[in-house]
Amino acid sequence: MKKAIITLTILLIIIIGIGAVRYYSRPDGSTLESREEICAEFPKGKDWKIAIEQKLNDYIISGIYSRNEMSGIAVFRPYGNGKYKLHSREWRDNDRIIITGITVDNKWYDVIWFNGAKTNYAEITYTLDGVKQEPIIHNSKGMEIFIHPAPTNDEYGIEVVYYDSEGNKYE
Numbered sequence: 001m002k003k004a005i006i007t008l009t010i011l012l013i014i015i016i017g018i019g020a021v022r023y024y025s026r027p028d029g030s031t032l033e034s035r036e037e038i039c040a041e042f043p044k045g046k047d048w049k050i051a052i053e054q055k056l057n058d059y060i061i062s063g064i065y066s067r068n069e070m071s072g073i074a075v076f077r078p079y080g081n082g083k084y085k086l087h088s089r090e091w092r093d094n095d096r097i098i099i100t101g102i103t104v105d106n107k108w109y110d111v112i113w114f115n116g117a118k119t120n121y122a123e124i125t126y127t128l129d130g131v132k133q134e135p136i137i138h139n140s141k142g143m144e145i146f147i148h149p150a151p152t153n154d155e156y157g158i159e160v161v162y163y164d165s166e167g168n169k170y171e
Helices: 001-023 032-039
Strands: 049-056 059-065 070-080 083-093 100-104 107-113 119-128 138-141 146-151 157-163
Touching: 001 100, 032 049, 032 059, 032 070, 032 083, 059 083, 059 100, 070 100, 070 107, 083 100, 119 146
Parallel strands: none
Antiparallel strands: 049 059, 059 070, 070 083, 100 107, 107 146, 119 138, 119 157
């Protein structure tokens, strides 16, 4: 009986130790490499890499791509001491434009990124109450992520078209 208790105690200490090591060795999002490790756990895509990052307040918005022709947006929110947790993610095939949204500090933002072709600019057109607004021209030469506050708290439409240097459209 005494031997069983000692064996069980040792086994319990080992299990707790392994759990603690796994918990403290998890990526904390503080570096680009650490954020890529977090992305590696996504159920789709293989070998996710971060192509570009932009900050929105204290959040990090990452344009990501995978070895198997997927692209996406990963949003990381701060949780103290320079560390970040995954807030949300969205992915598509490389030839599709990613249009998603996030709430940061109680404000909705549209987030748009296209990693499928080298483009010069994008036209983002909002439709409010059935009326198309003037397009917003977004320079996409550096593959920048478009982050824009929602034009209204009500329903609205959004249309995105990217153009390359020869005028070819990507919708």
